[in-house]
Amino acid sequence: MKYYDRLSIELSRPGRKGFGLREAPAGALDCIPAYLRRESAPKLPELSEPDVVRHYTMLSQMNFGVDTGFYPLGSCTMKYNPKINEEAATALEGVHPLQKAHKGAAAVAEGLDKALAEITGMSHFTFQPCAGAHGELTGLMIIKEWHLRRGDTARTKVIVPDSAHGTNPASAAVCGFHVVEVKSTPEGLVDTEVLKSIVGPDVAAIMLTNPNTLGLFEKDIKEIASIVHDCGGLLYYDGANMNPLLGAVRPGDMGFDVMHLNLHKTFSTPHGGGGPGSGPVGVRKGLEEIADSVKVSGFHGNFGVMLRAYAYILSLGRENVPMAGRLATLAANYIKECLKDCYKLPIDTVCKHEFVFDGLLEPNGVSTLDVAKRLLDYGFHAPTIYFPLLFHQAIMIEPTETESLETLDAFIEVMRRIAEEAKEDPELLHTAPHNTPIGRPDETTAARNPILHW
Amino acid sequence: MPGFRYFPCTDGDISRMLDRIGAASLDALYSDVPSEYMRSGGYDLPSAMDEQQVREFFRDLASMDPKLKVLVGQGAYDHYTPSVIPYITSRSEFLTAYTPYQCEISQGTLRYIFEWQSLICELTGMDVSNASMYDGPTAAAEAMRMCVACTRKRNTVVAYSGLLPHVLEVLRTYAKYSGVNLVETWDIAETVAEGTLDLAGVIVPDINRYGVIESHKGLAELVHEMGGLLVEYCDPSALAVLKTPAEWGADIAVGDGQSLGIPLGYGGPYVGFMACKQEYMRKLPGRIVGQTTDAEGRRCFVLTLQAREQHIRRDKATSNICSNESLMALWCTVYLTLMGPDGLRRVNELSCAGAHRLHDALIATGLFEEAVEGPFLKEFVLRPLCEVEKLQKCLADAGYFAALETEEGYVTFCVTEKYDDAELDRVVAVIKEGLL
Numbered sequence: 001m002k003y004y005d006r007l008s009i010e011l012s013r014p015g016r017k018g019f020g021l022r023e024a025p026a027g028a029l030d031c032i033p034a035y036l037r038r039e040s041a042p043k044l045p046e047l048s049e050p051d052v053v054r055h056y057t058m059l060s061q062m063n064f065g066v067d068t069g070f071y072p073l074g075s076c077t078m079k080y081n082p083k084i085n086e087e088a089a090t091a092l093e094g095v096h097p098l099q100k101a102h103k104g105a106a107a108v109a110e111g112l113d114k115a116l117a118e119i120t121g122m123s124h125f126t127f128q129p130c131a132g133a134h135g136e137l138t139g140l141m142i143i144k145e146w147h148l149r150r151g152d153t154a155r156t157k158v159i160v161p162d163s164a165h166g167t168n169p170a171s172a173a174v175c176g177f178h179v180v181e182v183k184s185t186p187e188g189l190v191d192t193e194v195l196k197s198i199v200g201p202d203v204a205a206i207m208l209t210n211p212n213t214l215g216l217f218e219k220d221i222k223e224i225a226s227i228v229h230d231c232g233g234l235l236y237y238d239g240a241n242m243n244p245l246l247g248a249v250r251p252g253d254m255g256f257d258v259m260h261l262n263l264h265k266t267f268s269t270p271h272g273g274g275g276p277g278s279g280p281v282g283v284r285k286g287l288e289e290i291a292d293s294v295k296v297s298g299f300h301g302n303f304g305v306m307l308r309a310y311a312y313i314l315s316l317g318r319e320n321v322p323m324a325g326r327l328a329t330l331a332a333n334y335i336k337e338c339l340k341d342c343y344k345l346p347i348d349t350v351c352k353h354e355f356v357f358d359g360l361l362e363p364n365g366v367s368t369l370d371v372a373k374r375l376l377d378y379g380f381h382a383p384t385i386y387f388p389l390l391f392h393q394a395i396m397i398e399p400t401e402t403e404s405l406e407t408l409d410a411f412i413e414v415m416r417r418i419a420e421e422a423k424e425d426p427e428l429l430h431t432a433p434h435n436t437p438i439g440r441p442d443e444t445t446a447a448r449n450p451i452l453h454w
Numbered sequence: 455m456p457g458f459r460y461f462p463c464t465d466g467d468i469s470r471m472l473d474r475i476g477a478a479s480l481d482a483l484y485s486d487v488p489s490e491y492m493r494s495g496g497y498d499l500p501s502a503m504d505e506q507q508v509r510e511f512f513r514d515l516a517s518m519d520p521k522l523k524v525l526v527g528q529g530a531y532d533h534y535t536p537s538v539i540p541y542i543t544s545r546s547e548f549l550t551a552y553t554p555y556q557c558e559i560s561q562g563t564l565r566y567i568f569e570w571q572s573l574i575c576e577l578t579g580m581d582v583s584n585a586s587m588y589d590g591p592t593a594a595a596e597a598m599r600m601c602v603a604c605t606r607k608r609n610t611v612v613a614y615s616g617l618l619p620h621v622l623e624v625l626r627t628y629a630k631y632s633g634v635n636l637v638e639t640w641d642i643a644e645t646v647a648e649g650t651l652d653l654a655g656v657i658v659p660d661i662n663r664y665g666v667i668e669s670h671k672g673l674a675e676l677v678h679e680m681g682g683l684l685v686e687y688c689d690p691s692a693l694a695v696l697k698t699p700a701e702w703g704a705d706i707a708v709g710d711g712q713s714l715g716i717p718l719g720y721g722g723p724y725v726g727f728m729a730c731k732q733e734y735m736r737k738l739p740g741r742i743v744g745q746t747t748d749a750e751g752r753r754c755f756v757l758t759l760q761a762r763e764q765h766i767r768r769d770k771a772t773s774n775i776c777s778n779e780s781l782m783a784l785w786c787t788v789y790l791t792l793m794g795p796d797g798l799r800r801v802n803e804l805s806c807a808g809a810h811r812l813h814d815a816l817i818a819t820g821l822f823e824e825a826v827e828g829p830f831l832k833e834f835v836l837r838p839l840c841e842v843e844k845l846q847k848c849l850a851d852a853g854y855f856a857a858l859e860t861e862e863g864y865v866t867f868c869v870t871e872k873y874d875d876a877e878l879d880r881v882v883a884v885i886k887e888g889l890l
Contacts, residue, residue, distance in 0.1 A: 104515045275779040454571035
């Protein structure tokens with residue numbers, strides 16, 4: 001990666017143009033009165049087409065992606081993004097969202113709905129939500145509506161484990177619920193005794209991701225489901241961690257009433273530097289009509305992302321779906337076993353798609369941040385760090401099923417080398433990364449004196 | 455077991471890894487899952503397709519319906535997409551990256567987001583933009599919530615009934631479940647001036663659902679006097695020529711970036727934008743990129759002001775948004791950089807000239823009459839004096855999606871720079887032939 005320090009506006013020269021449009025008739029805008037017109041033209045850059053292509057190509061070369069290297073980012077499921085999916089994504093490119101009775105669009109929605117329902121054990125999916133957090137919010141709206149239609153207005157609380165993704169409590173708050181946190185047991189699981197003590201007629205739902213953010217399967221899920229159902233609440237499944245269950249376990253079978261999937265995680269669609277994603281929400285039988293009635297985005301959700309996910313399912317088919325989750329689980333357990341003599345493993349048990357170390361076994365003053373930054377020097381993306389909040393030095397590793405054993409071994413070797421470096425030359429890690437286009441940025445100044453545009 | 459092209463591990467690799475773990479089989483890794491939940495019977499899914507079959511499947515899918523030229527807007531506009539854009543956005547380094555948490559190896563993403571924020575500020579006249587929202591309607595919903603957050607204890611947001619229908623629908627949903635009192639009205643000034651509301655904000659469009667450009671003269675002063683914030687929902691393409699939200703005195707500007715060259719794509723992915731005045735910066739939802747330096751003084755960019763966000767503040771965050779529509783923000787950024795001020799103006803001139811040509815020719819057929827008053831840019835409605843179903847059918851048979859019927863029984867048209875005079879004359883000829 002090479003440092004390149006330009007912004008488009010700095011390449012701008014008056015009179016350059018990058019567009020090829022026919023001339024407009026003179027006075028074309030005269031019909032719009034002056035008081036409705038802006039005073040001066042916006043200061044957009046003026047660049048030629050080759051300038052634009054080179055600028056963005058140079059920018060791209062300062063970026064790390066799944067195609068350029070291993071991306072073990074916990075809870076993000078950075079699996080390979082198949083290229084045929086990108087072709088599929090353009091199938092309906094010219095179709096306006098208000099065109100009625102579109103057979104192609106209907107075939108995709110129906111086919112994908114059926115496939116996802118089969119994979120998850122739910123009855124029906126709505127594709128409106130544009131991302132995982134949007135799915136959570138939509139799911140909670142569905143739950144709220146269900147309670148309201150039963151005339152039950154007393155359910156103002158949503159239970160969220162302390163290990164949950166930050167979006168869970170945030171989504172519950174946006175949906176107007178009061179969030180009640182439930183502490184984890186020392187084994188990292190939901191404490192059913194504590195849960196029993198907080199459920200009641202004011203609980204609308206519990207939000208769970210299973211396996212949880214420690215990568216541990218909530219083995220008491222049956223008891224959890226009955227505790228919540230018995231008090232009249234519903235179970236929400238946060239599908240961010242669905243990957244190890246892909247082809248192995250169905251949330252619907254475990255008693256979940258409402259769930260979302262992240263098509264950009266489990267179903268291989270690219271993350272695009274932070275979206276577009278897609279967070280379809282599945283519901284059990286009886287909630288389908290409510291699910292379809294909740295309108296949370298402009299048209300039909302991120303249809304282009306749905307097309308990609310559908311291509312993925314058709315490519316895997318019933319023959320290969322059962323392998324996806326198992327191979328992801330295999331890779332995570334392999335890394336965990338190969339590194340637990342160098343990194344602190346607070347909960348030493350079989351994991352699912354991811355697991356969490358609590359820093360180095362012999363830190364010698366080296367923090368998780370230092371380890372993460374040093375990994376960049378060796379050509380790997382860092383794991384998720386300082387999450388979940390249960391451990392101070394959390395390093396959350398999720399390898400996915402699309403990495404070769406050679407890649408996993410190379411990562412393990414580098415992690416071990418970093419553990420050695422920590423003992424011998426901690427300063428090298430405190431000042432890492434050393435081989436990247438920039439070093440650690442001054443984030444304090446960025447927040448204190450925000451410069452947010454040119 | 456048979457291999458699959460996305461799974462690199464061979465049978466030998468799997469055995470080696472299981473040995474290292476000390477597990478007897480892949481299923482032994484699921485010993486913590488109660489056996490009743492392990493799916494034993496397989497899945498009722500289609501059989502795996504090879505790549506050629508997948509390609510053909512989607513080609514067949516694309517040809518199930520006739521391809522129509524689009525002369526309808528209503529929140530999704532058929533502007534031309536320059537070839538450079540999909541070429542740039544499909545670069546793996548952009549496409550297959552995650553959110554730029556590790557800034558040292560994400561400067562590409564962070565820089566284009568900074569450019570996007572800057573461009574949105576230029577178009578809207580606002581001080582601060584975030585990194586993107588899901589789409590225009592959800593950006594409007596977040597603006598509604600932001601009005602409540604910025605005004606403390608005030609809970610009523612007044613929305614103009616002339617907002618696009620899909621924007622109003624999403625506002626209603628968010629208002630209902632997050633407890634905002636949403637009031638819809640055709641007469642904003644009267645509703646606000648009554649002064650009986652605990653007014654948090656007012657949402658108005660730059661161009662209403664009939665395509666008419668709205669004047670907001672004096673509105674900001676009135677709203678501010680009543681203690682609320684003014685939000686403007688804008689078409690960013692039109693902002694090249696129309697009075698900006700800042701010039702109208704708005705506090706927050708939102709809208710959909712789709713009109714900046716994003717293909718129709720049956721409704722998504724698009725991208726919402728959201729910008730505001732400096733004083734409300736810390737109430738903005740979502741990600742924001744800021745400029746700083748590294749230890750060697752090199753200019754660089756980072757995610758900043760994160761204390762507003764869900765991964766730090768959990769239930770106290772300004773919003774639950776996490777993933778946004780970053781790649782589509784890149785799409786619009788490249789579009790605006792290619793077009794520049796002159797290109798974006800040209801898009802508006804060509805669209806405006808075409809729309810007026812079509813409008814006048816349709817009136818001249820005697821099959822339509824004016825429905826609403828006021829200046830328009832690229833979109834307009836007419837009152838049909840003919841049978842709408844027959845009109846739509848004759849257009850569809852000739853390859854056009856046009857004359858979509860509105861709730862009021864008007865028909866709506868939209869013309870972009872993609873349609874030249876000859877094409878528009880053909881549309882009129884088709885209508886005449888079919889209905890006269």
